[in-house]
Amino acid sequence: MKTNPNIRVLLFAAPALLVFIAIKLVPVILGMGYSLTNWNGIDPSWRYVGIDNFVEIFTRDAHFWTAMVFTIRYSLFVVILLNVLALGLALAIESQRRTRGLFRTIFYLPNMISMIIGGYMWNFIFTQVVYHFSDNWGWMFFDQSWIGDPTRSFYAILTVAVWGGAGYLMVIYIAALQSVPQVLQEAATIDGAGSIRRFFSVTLPMIKQAFTICLFISLNNAFQVFDVVFALTGGGPGRSTQVVAINIYEEAFARSNRFGYATAKSTVLFAVLLAVTAVQLWIMKRREEEL
Amino acid sequence: MRRLILVLLVLVALFWLFPLLMALLNSFKTRAELFTNIIAFPDAWNLDNYVRSFKRMNYVRSLINTIIIAAGGISGIILFSAMAGWVLCRVKTRLSLFLFSAFVFSMLIPFHAIMIPLYQVARLLRLSNSLGGMGVIYSGLGVGMAVFMYHGFVKTIPLELEDAASIDGCSGAGVFFRVVFPLLLPITATISIMNVLWMWNDFLLPLIMLRNSRKYTLLLSTNMLFGQYGSDWPAILSALILTVIPVLLIYAVLQKQIIKGIVDGALKG
Amino acid sequence: MKKTAIVAVMVILLAAVAYGGGRTEASQAAPADRNVTLNVMMSFPRFTEQMEAYFDQFREKMLAERGIDVTIVLEMPSSEQYNNILQTRLSSNDAPDLFTLHASADLPTYQKAGYLADLSDQPLAATLYPNVRETVSIDGKVYAVPFESTVWGYLYNKDIFEAAGLEPADTLDEMKRVVEVLKANGHTPFLLAFQEQWVPQLMTALALGGKVSGHVPDWVERMYANNGSYREVEDVLDIIELIMANGTPRAMETGSEQGAANFANGRAAMFVQGTWSAESILSVNPNIRIGVGALPVNNDPSCTMVNLATTTSLAVYSRTPEREMALALANYILDQEASSALYESLKFNPVATVHQFDQFPWAEDASAYVAAGRAYRDLVLPPAVTDEQGKLLQSLYVNQIDREDFIRIMDQTFAAANSAR
Numbered sequence: 019m020k021t022n023p024n025i026r027v028l029l030f031a032a033p034a035l036l037v038f039i040a041i042k043l044v045p046v047i048l049g050m051g052y053s054l055t056n057w058n059g060i061d062p063s064w065r066y067v068g069i070d071n072f073v074e075i076f077t078r079d080a081h082f083w084t085a086m087v088f089t090i091r092y093s094l095f096v097v098i099l100l101n102v103l104a105l106g107l108a109l110a111i112e113s114q115r116r117t118r119g120l121f122r123t124i125f126y127l128p129n130m131i132s133m134i135i136g137g138y139m140w141n142f143i144f145t146q147v148v149y150h151f152s153d154n155w156g157w158m159f160f161d162q163s164w165i166g167d168p169t170r171s172f173y174a175i176l177t178v179a180v181w182g183g184a185g186y187l188m189v190i191y192i193a194a195l196q197s198v199p200q201v202l203q204e205a206a207t208i209d210g211a212g213s214i215r216r217f218f219s220v221t222l223p224m225i226k227q228a229f230t231i232c233l234f235i236s237l238n239n240a241f242q243v244f245d246v247v248f249a250l251t252g253g254g255p256g257r258s259t260q261v262v263a264i265n266i267y268e269e270a271f272a273r274s275n276r277f278g279y280a281t282a283k284s285t286v287l288f289a290v291l292l293a294v295t296a297v298q299l300w301i302m303k304r305r306e307e308e309l
Numbered sequence: 310m311r312r313l314i315l316v317l318l319v320l321v322a323l324f325w326l327f328p329l330l331m332a333l334l335n336s337f338k339t340r341a342e343l344f345t346n347i348i349a350f351p352d353a354w355n356l357d358n359y360v361r362s363f364k365r366m367n368y369v370r371s372l373i374n375t376i377i378i379a380a381g382g383i384s385g386i387i388l389f390s391a392m393a394g395w396v397l398c399r400v401k402t403r404l405s406l407f408l409f410s411a412f413v414f415s416m417l418i419p420f421h422a423i424m425i426p427l428y429q430v431a432r433l434l435r436l437s438n439s440l441g442g443m444g445v446i447y448s449g450l451g452v453g454m455a456v457f458m459y460h461g462f463v464k465t466i467p468l469e470l471e472d473a474a475s476i477d478g479c480s481g482a483g484v485f486f487r488v489v490f491p492l493l494l495p496i497t498a499t500i501s502i503m504n505v506l507w508m509w510n511d512f513l514l515p516l517i518m519l520r521n522s523r524k525y526t527l528l529l530s531t532n533m534l535f536g537q538y539g540s541d542w543p544a545i546l547s548a549l550i551l552t553v554i555p556v557l558l559i560y561a562v563l564q565k566q567i568i569k570g571i572v573d574g575a576l577k578g
Numbered sequence: 579m580k581k582t583a584i585v586a587v588m589v590i591l592l593a594a595v596a597y598g599g600g601r602t603e604a605s606q607a608a609p610a611d612r613n614v615t616l617n618v619m620m621s622f623p624r625f626t627e628q629m630e631a632y633f634d635q636f637r638e639k640m641l642a643e644r645g646i647d648v649t650i651v652l653e654m655p656s657s658e659q660y661n662n663i664l665q666t667r668l669s670s671n672d673a674p675d676l677f678t679l680h681a682s683a684d685l686p687t688y689q690k691a692g693y694l695a696d697l698s699d700q701p702l703a704a705t706l707y708p709n710v711r712e713t714v715s716i717d718g719k720v721y722a723v724p725f726e727s728t729v730w731g732y733l734y735n736k737d738i739f740e741a742a743g744l745e746p747a748d749t750l751d752e753m754k755r756v757v758e759v760l761k762a763n764g765h766t767p768f769l770l771a772f773q774e775q776w777v778p779q780l781m782t783a784l785a786l787g788g789k790v791s792g793h794v795p796d797w798v799e800r801m802y803a804n805n806g807s808y809r810e811v812e813d814v815l816d817i818i819e820l821i822m823a824n825g826t827p828r829a830m831e832t833g834s835e836q837g838a839a840n841f842a843n844g845r846a847a848m849f850v851q852g853t854w855s856a857e858s859i860l861s862v863n864p865n866i867r868i869g870v871g872a873l874p875v876n877n878d879p880s881c882t883m884v885n886l887a888t889t890t891s892l893a894v895y896s897r898t899p900e901r902e903m904a905l906a907l908a909n910y911i912l913d914q915e916a917s918s919a920l921y922e923s924l925k926f927n928p929v930a931t932v933h934q935f936d937q938f939p940w941a942e943d944a945s946a947y948v949a950a951g952r953a954y955r956d957l958v959l960p961p962a963v964t965d966e967q968g969k970l971l972q973s974l975y976v977n978q979i980d981r982e983d984f985i986r987i988m989d990q991t992f993a994a995a996n997s998a999r
Contacts (some may be wrong), residue, residue: 023400030396031408034389034452040430041449047428051522056998059425059665061691104706107321108952114500117315122563124322127329129571130556132528138535139328142542145679145773145831147331150347166773166830168978181325186571187466193572229573241417252658255830258975266421267359270966276998277425277541277669284422291417296568408647432670454628517661520617520674521651536623536656539835539858 033213038054052281054114059270059277071282081257085265086290092172092261093240096179100236101229103180109217111188112195122192123189126185134181137249140178141165172252175259179246183239187232192281194228195221230302237298262287329553336546358547365537366548367522368532372555374440375526378510378515381444383501384543386451391497394459395489399471409460415453420513428517428521437518441487446518447508455500462496463489469561495573509556527552613646614903617674618971619664620889621853623654624858625924632920636910640903648903658774668693676897676907678725681714681888683964685721694721695894700905702912703913705930709958713888713955721912722891729870729944729953730852731784731884733859738765738866739848746871748879750816757824768821769846770829771837772975775968781821781850782967783956784873784885785814791954792881798957808985808992813876815974815981821850822975829975842866853940854889857925870944872952884947887956888929889970960995963988 028035041159053071055066075082111121128136144164153159166176198221221231244263247253253260253268260268266287270280335343337351339376362368376530397409427446428437436442466489473572474488475481525533538544560567584859620629633650640646645971655675657661659685667673673693679685696719697703703711703720705887714722736744747753757767772778789811790797800806825834826846833859834851838983841849841864848871849855855866898904911917912930921928922935937945947953970987973979979987 023402024404027396027400027405027408029403030481030485031405033392034393034412034456035408037385037389037445037449038415038452041427041446042418042453043411043424045423046432047424048429049422049472052426060687060693061335063691105731107318110318113314115310117318121322122542122568123560124325126568127325127557127560128329130506130560130567131553132512133752134512134528135531135552136328138549139332142335142546143328143331144345145828145836146542147347149828149831154346162829163976164832166828166972166976168973170977179327190575191574193576195351228576233373238417244421251470252775254969254972254978255313255772256969256978258973258976258978263421267662269373270421270425273666277665279998281422282424284419287419288417289420291419292414292534295417425669428666428672429670432672437670437672516655517663520619520653520667520672522653532656533623533626533654533912536654537626540833542840 025202033129049281050285052278053277058276062083071279075282076288082265085260085262089261093237096240097236099180100183100187103233104184105191107188108191108195128182128188133245134249136182137246141250144174166255168255171259175247175250178250190228194225198224225278231264332546332549334432335543336550338543340543342539362548362551365534371525371530372528374524375509378438378443379505381441382505382508385444385448386455386504389448389495390452390455391459391490391493393486394456395463395494397461398460412453412456415575431518439519440524443518451504458496458500466492499570502567503574604785610898613647614900615649616900616903616907617651619653619674619677621660621678622655623656626654626722628923631657634898635916636907662783671791672893675900675904677896678890678892679722681722681891682958686716689721689843695896700909702909705932706913707930710929710936714891717906722893723908724888724929725890725892726854726926728853729948731849731870731872732837734849734869736869738915747874749816749877750874751877753874765818766823766846767848768826769837769841769849772829772972773833776829776971778835778971779968781818785817785875786811787813787957788881788883789875789952790957791883804993804996810986817875861960868940870940872947884944885953885956886953962995963992966991
């Protein structure tokens with residue numbers, strides 16, 4: 019009694035498919051529909067404007083592209099910092115004996131907390147606590163604007179993003195490191211490889227998969243970053259830390275009220291994300307095959 | 310060398326704990342105390358801020374609301390995705406490949422792109438302003454990722470078990486629920502952990518969906534206090550600490566499982 | 579260990595679901611003929627407790643007078659999120675029955691979209707002072723209950739001014755002298771709290787209002803017709819630069835509430851902030867004597883004016899299913915007996931004949947300007963323009979842009995807002 023396999027597929031996938039269609043697919047399609055209108059999100063009367071919104075994004079919307087460039091710059095920095103730090107912490111922790119568990123617990127801790135809450139805690143640090151260092155202890159390095167300066171607020175955001183995200187990547191790297199067979203390390207040592215050499219020729223190739231995953235995760239998160247920036251600077255001062263997600267949010271909900279236009283922007287963001295991911299997967303796949 | 314690394318680790322760890330410690334210390338102070346010395350221990354471990362925040366946040370109710378939402382969401386995600394992930398992995402047709410790709414690609418959709426249309430759909434289906442409805446919405450948002458992970462995990466289970474079961478006369482559903490689902494337990498634990506954390510710490514969705522403050526989650530109740538407290542940092546910090554206490558307790562108890570779950574989620578997904 | 583943990587978690591989850599599912603809404607024992615639920619959304623979370631208490635009074639009154647049990651679900655999102663949430667609700671046919679709006683910035687948009695009930699025939703409309711009534715009216719019809727109707731300029735600390743023998747300045751040169759004297763006396767002239775964009779934006783609101791009303795009354799109209807430029811009102815940046823150059827440090831780290839607290843503690847002599855912050859200031863230092871001054875723009879005193887505005891107002895949703903109770907609540911906001919106490923506790927100015935309390939001292943200062951004809955009505959600029967002004971002032975403060983950039987970008991923004999309409 020071989021039924022059509024597609025019927026079986028549909029039967030078992032039905033519940034997931036149903037919620038998926040209702041909660042994700044329909045809103046996406048509706049959103050794409052709105053992106054072709056001039057709807058302001060309030061007024062029930064709106065009209066179809068074709069691809070005007072997209073034309074405007076690509077020809078006249080400097081703010082959007084500034085935000086895009088900032089997001090790319092942020093993503094680049096945060097992905098590198100996160101992965102270097104996470105891998106570094108993982109290696110450092112693995113070199114310890116008794117304190118391993120403790121450090122892992124501590125570094126992972128921020129991942130348990132909502133970034134809205136974490137962001138507010140750091141807001142407290144950057145607007146109140148740092149000035150204690152300069153005003154009472156004379157550490158004048160701290161006597162500057164951390165979240166209100168176009169350059170330094172970038173570093174402040176990076177700090178909080180790394181604080182909030184490194185632990186997650188770190189535990190992935192730890193697991194990957196632990197899966198590297200001890201025999202390989204020993205063999206390399208017998209062959210006369212030093213610890214740095216061992217890291218590059220034995221450890222690194224073995225954790226390539228973890229590396230791929232961590233890059234994928236961190237890049238995706240970085241491109242959609244919202245909470246950290248929202249809680250720390252709100253995109254300011256001016257627009258100097260405005261990321262794409264905040265640009266879209268403001269376009270739709272803050273004073274400009276151009277909801278149709280904002281959905282057009284999110285469609286563009288979606289397309290960029292797809293492209294970045296596709297390229298990334300393609301490169302990684304080729305690399306992995308080469309090995 | 311190991312000593313040096315240890316020292317470095319300790320320094321980084323202090324930096325990691327710094328914001329939490331600062332929040333904790335200052336949450337016991339009065340405004341005047343905070344102003345005079347922000348780094349020092351409070352003069353007295355005064356619980357006034359906490360008592361006030363606890364009441365204003367409607368803490369117990371908010372906590373229960375959060376638990377209900379997370380429980381509802383996770384039940385939906387687990388059940389729906391396990392079924393879909395399994396069938397999409399085992400039955401290779403063009404349709405199944407297409408559906409699987411749809412689930413995977415949906416992971417890339419930025420939430421902001423669907424926020425307003427999602428609310429409209431939720432209204433239509435009577436899911437908004439309801440704790441159960443929130444569970445359904447989270448299921449919809451979470452299945453993409455979970456299907457992807459179940460799919461990956463099923464690949465690693467030998468097919469023989471299922472074949473044996475169907476020879477023994479098990480129906481498709483029987484095979485799944487009696488044989489496959491129990492085998493999925495490790496990845497189920499992983500998916501539960503990842504998704505519960507996400508739902509617990511999510512802010513924007515409940516903010517839009519829940520209008521009745523009796524249905525507020527912990528984060529929403531805290532957020533509500535920010536406006537009320539103005540510049541009263543000690544009171545704000547006490548609310549922040551109250552909000553993170555439940556997750557930290559769970560983390561203290563289930564730490565190993567949580568970290569293992571997260572790692573498995575990333576590496577085996 | 580692992581199994582126990584998982585079982586424990588499941589038990590907790592199940593218990594939670596059972597608790598949630600098994601619990602019904604607490605039933606009211608009160609002998610009511612009818613139960614009504616009103617959803618109210620307001621944008622000032624600082625006043626949550628006061629509003630809740632006021633709504634309780636309303637509930638008692640309705641129960642006693644009409645036998646209707648009104649449950650009021652009050653939602654108070656923070657001001658940054660308010661528009662977002664309200665908009666989502668309205669566009670999904672899930673509007674609250676009553677909601678607050680900024681009277682000059684938002685009322686016209688929402689009225690045009692047909693969301694606002696006409697309140698002209700309601701008892702509340704008859705009690706409004708005529709000048710206040712105008713601020714919540716469109717084409718002669720009243721669309722909202724004014725909450726905060728205020729005459730505002732910058733705030734100054736009367737004690738500091740008197741000790742230094744100073745009067746509020748009428749011209750830019752006088753203001754420069756005031757600044758010098760204050761500095762010579764060891765005071766910081768201005769309190770800067772620029773973390774939230776709407777606070778620096780107040781400087782443009784005031785300076786632009788004065789300049790436009792005094793010198794180029796057709797400017798706004800021409801800007802809407804793409805036939806004007808910020809070049810014509812360039813002097814507004816003179817006073818703004820003076821303020822920025824003589825303010826408290828760490829402006830970008832200071833939020834509006836923190837700023838109010840710092841002003842209350844005497845950290846600076848002046849604060850470009852509306853009288854709506856009086857409650858915050860007095861809660862930190864009840865003894866401070868606050869004055870209101872008109873912000874000079876240039877050396878022509880006719881441009882030095884205060885702003886007449888209704889900021890927060892409460893509107894009734896036009897298609898509310900509970901029209902009767904929603905209107906009753908709107909009217910109750912200006913209730914003969916109860917309203918005075920509410921407005922006074924919120925430190926809001928009297929807006930209607932039902933208000934029996936004395937003007938606050940700072941309101942008297944401001945009223946003196948009005949009496950002298952030195953007041954203008956809030957300029958109505960496109961929201962995107964107002965928003966951009968706030969952003970650019972932050973950028974100006976951190977030296978990311980200069981005056982020329984400000985003028986150029988604002989002209990572009992205004993043109994873009996025109997073409998988006």
